[in-house]
Amino acid sequence: MDATVKVLEAVASRFDLNLAMTSALMGGAAIDATGEPLPAATLDQCRASDAVLLACIGGYKWDDLPRATRPETGLLALRKQLGLFANLRPAKSFAQLEGASSLKDEVVNGVDLMVVRELTGGVYFGTPKGIDTDPSTGARVGYSNMVYHDYEVQRIARVAMDIAMKRGKAVVSVDKANVLEVSQLWREEVIKVAADYPEVDLSHMYVDNAAMQLVRWPKQFDVLVTGNLFGDVLSDCASMLVGSLGMLPSASLGDGSGPGVFEPVHGSAPDIAGQDKANPVACVLSAAMMLRYALAETDAADAVEAAVEAVLNAGWRTGDIMSDGKTLVGCKRMGELLVEAVSAGGK
Numbered sequence: 001m002d003a004t005v006k007v008l009e010a011v012a013s014r015f016d017l018n019l020a021m022t023s024a025l026m027g028g029a030a031i032d033a034t035g036e037p038l039p040a041a042t043l044d045q046c047r048a049s050d051a052v053l054l055a056c057i058g059g060y061k062w063d064d065l066p067r068a069t070r071p072e073t074g075l076l077a078l079r080k081q082l083g084l085f086a087n088l089r090p091a092k093s094f095a096q097l098e099g100a101s102s103l104k105d106e107v108v109n110g111v112d113l114m115v116v117r118e119l120t121g122g123v124y125f126g127t128p129k130g131i132d133t134d135p136s137t138g139a140r141v142g143y144s145n146m147v148y149h150d151y152e153v154q155r156i157a158r159v160a161m162d163i164a165m166k167r168g169k170a171v172v173s174v175d176k177a178n179v180l181e182v183s184q185l186w187r188e189e190v191i192k193v194a195a196d197y198p199e200v201d202l203s204h205m206y207v208d209n210a211a212m213q214l215v216r217w218p219k220q221f222d223v224l225v226t227g228n229l230f231g232d233v234l235s236d237c238a239s240m241l242v243g244s245l246g247m248l249p250s251a252s253l254g255d256g257s258g259p260g261v262f263e264p265v266h267g268s269a270p271d272i273a274g275q276d277k278a279n280p281v282a283c284v285l286s287a288a289m290m291l292r293y294a295l296a297e298t299d300a301a302d303a304v305e306a307a308v309e310a311v312l313n314a315g316w317r318t319g320d321i322m323s324d325g326k327t328l329v330g331c332k333r334m335g336e337l338l339v340e341a342v343s344a345g346g347k
């Protein structure tokens, strides 16, 4: 986030944007300061803003807290409270990162897909949920409930169809309708919405096959629309088509009545925390999505994306995207290079 804020300051200066940035605590930092993962003051500050740029939450220090006070519960609450039902997770390959993916170049070169993940429903929010003791056997039992209402499926399907109309006009809806009733309803409702989009080619895929197809031949996909859990898993998978989870941005959007949240797909990467190793590009590209979609600053968004391309073209790499003949830099230096590229006009 430190790197991204500096990139935003540079782009604001270059384009003379009146970008008023404030910061607020959430996740582990908020728990340490206030005891709560999403303090009311943070939520108020988000609601009073045009857009929210979110760093990542979570870490070993808070893993054993009761669920209600865990950082992840704060993240889910932020999404729910702001009504952010649509999480757009684009995965577009960078020609400069040839060799960075664990998959063959011919499989991933030219990948350009969008995962549209439902974000405020499904098994992350369904009730009943809990860990109890089964009274008849005395065994411990854990349960979470995957629930979707028809309107929740319809509105995310509409988002996916609208996006597809501006892209390749093809939507694959991913479910597990061969086993789950909730997925059967999902499929039926997606089909109903698709009737309003005769130009869009809608097909359906079971999630197990979709995971396999994503690594077998990802170029078959234009837009994937799916539920909260399946989208969470498949978008991490899709990051390896680009080369690293450290490259994937996302936008979490609602009905437009409040701010969207712009956040990297990845988590807090606690295994490398504090070592200046994290790739800041996913967060920087999330800021570009914020400039483009929330603030309508298209030139500034283009400039940030061009800066990423320029830095990659010049051969700079963080460890996660490092390959032969390139120059290894840390998070801080990568951020400085991006700032220089933004200020220089992305050349």
Ligand SMILES: NC(=O)C1=CN([C@@H]2O[C@H](COP(=O)(O)OP(=O)(O)OC[C@H]3O[C@@H](n4cnc5c(N)ncnc54)[C@H](O)[C@@H]3O)[C@@H](O)[C@H]2O)C=CC1
Residues within 6 Å of the ligand: 055, 056, 057, 058, 059, 060, 072, 075, 245, 246, 247, 263, 264, 265, 266, 267, 268, 269, 270, 271, 272, 277, 278, 279, 280, 282, 320
């Ligand atoms: N939106 C959010 O804030 C999310 C938070 N989390 C939380 O993050 C914590 C860690 O979860 P993990 O499962 O380890 O997922 P993670 O996404 O944090 O890390 C997975 C792997 O990818 C690497 N990685 C992630 N981002 C990177 C970056 N920018 N540059 C280089 N390498 C990167 C990590 O080092 C790790 O090896 C947990 O507490 C989890 O709940 C997980 C996912 C999303």
Ligand SMILES: CC(C)CC(=O)C(=O)O
Residues within 6 Å of the ligand: 072, 075, 076, 232, 265
């Ligand atoms: C707390 C999790 C739902 C976060 C996550 O993995 C994600 O949104 O991708």
Ligand SMILES: [Mg+2]
Residues within 6 Å of the ligand: 232, 233, 236, 265
């Ligand atoms: Mg995830």
